[in-house]
Amino acid sequence: MSARTTLSLPIIDLSSPDRVSTANSIRQACIEFGFFYLVNHGVEKKLLLKVFDESKKFFSLSLEEKMKLARKENRGYSPLYSEKLDPTSASKGDLKEAHNIGPLGDATSDNLNQWPSKEALPSWRPTMESFYWKVVEAGKHLVSLIALSLNLDEDFFEKIGALNKPAAFLRLLHYPGGLEPDEEVHGASAHSDYGMITLLVTDGVQGLQICKEKFKQPRVWEDVTHLEGAFIVNIGDMMERWTNCLYRSTMHRVMPTGKERYSVALFLDPALDCVVECLQSCCSESCPPRFPPIRSGDYLNERFRLTYGS
Ligand SMILES: O=C(O)CCC(=O)C(=O)O
Numbered sequence: 001m002s003a004r005t006t007l008s009l010p011i012i013d014l015s016s017p018d019r020v021s022t023a024n025s026i027r028q029a030c031i032e033f034g035f036f037y038l039v040n041h042g043v044e045k046k047l048l049l050k051v052f053d054e055s056k057k058f059f060s061l062s063l064e065e066k067m068k069l070a071r072k073e074n075r076g077y078s079p080l081y082s083e084k085l086d087p088t089s090a091s092k093g094d095l096k097e098a099h100n101i102g103p104l105g106d107a108t109s110d111n112l113n114q115w116p117s118k119e120a121l122p123s124w125r126p127t128m129e130s131f132y133w134k135v136v137e138a139g140k141h142l143v144s145l146i147a148l149s150l151n152l153d154e155d156f157f158e159k160i161g162a163l164n165k166p167a168a169f170l171r172l173l174h175y176p177g178g179l180e181p182d183e184e185v186h187g188a189s190a191h192s193d194y195g196m197i198t199l200l201v202t203d204g205v206q207g208l209q210i211c212k213e214k215f216k217q218p219r220v221w222e223d224v225t226h227l228e229g230a231f232i233v234n235i236g237d238m239m240e241r242w243t244n245c246l247y248r249s250t251m252h253r254v255m256p257t258g259k260e261r262y263s264v265a266l267f268l269d270p271a272l273d274c275v276v277e278c279l280q281s282c283c284s285e286s287c288p289p290r291f292p293p294i295r296s297g298d299y300l301n302e303r304f305r306l307t308y309g310s
């Protein structure tokens with residue numbers, strides 16, 4: 001087994017009035033780790049607790065009930081082992097169940113969402129909708145600081161249409177307990193996220209690990225410490241493509257610790273018709289673009305296909 005250490009990530013304060021210094025700290029964090037903690041993000045503790053409470057109620061419904069909402073078009077319920085975030089792994093799938101919601105606010109897309117019945121979970125939908133919008137708001141604010149950190153106008157990503165209809169997915173996750181650490185069984189197998197940024201909140205149970213040097217073997221995994229009340233934010237692959245790998249989309253995974261674990265992630269992805277191509281400030285003659293331009297929707301579809309094997 002490879003060596004492991006525990007890691008404290010840089011802390012970014014979203015409410016700091018000194019935007020330039022915050023942008024500088026974001027730049028450092030994205031170059032060095034691709035991960036950081038986000039504090040003072042504006043999402044109240046009460047709402048966070050309510051989301052976890054509803055999530056626990058949802059995952060304790062019978063499998064039959066949950067399968068009525070089985071995943072279609074990346075919305076709805078995915079049972080244990082149905083996903084493999086590392087398509088190269090030989091395992092039978094990831095030891096987690098999940099439920100995806102999003103993108104909201106657009107009638108066509110909204111209609112594809114699958115909601116548990118009001119009889120079973122009366123507060124589910126308003127809780128998730130309210131949380132979704134609060135986290136999207138924090139995410140958009142953060143993206144404006146990321147633009148600043150890349151010496152771009154704060155509204156750069158708005159102007160190129162990446163955030164017009166936020167392609168955001170809210171994903172509730174449940175990792176069952178009972179299994180000890182094992183190199184074969186992963187809660188979430190090694191992967192990088194696909195989009196711009198991910199904002200994650202967990203119930204405090206350990207398990208999340210990152211590997212800073214994804215191309216180096218053997219891989220070195222470091223445990224990410226829980227910071228109460230903070231979001232854990234990471235850079236996704238499309239942001240890595242925009243920045244020509246200046247900002248890292250860091251590989252991560254969730255290992256079973258023997259304890260049951262809940263987490264909630266919001267994936268803020270570029271609008272589906274937005275073309276993601278190397279930023280001018282991130283390439284030069286001696287450092288040409290490493291990736292060709294790609295439509296966000298095409299990129300996402302391909303990644304989902306590999307993850308779900310369909
Ligand atoms: O549950 C976690 O801590 C991380 C989940 C994750 O990385 C993902 O769903 O992409």
Ligand SMILES: [Fe+2]
Pocket residue numbers: 191192193252
């Ligand atoms: Fe992830």
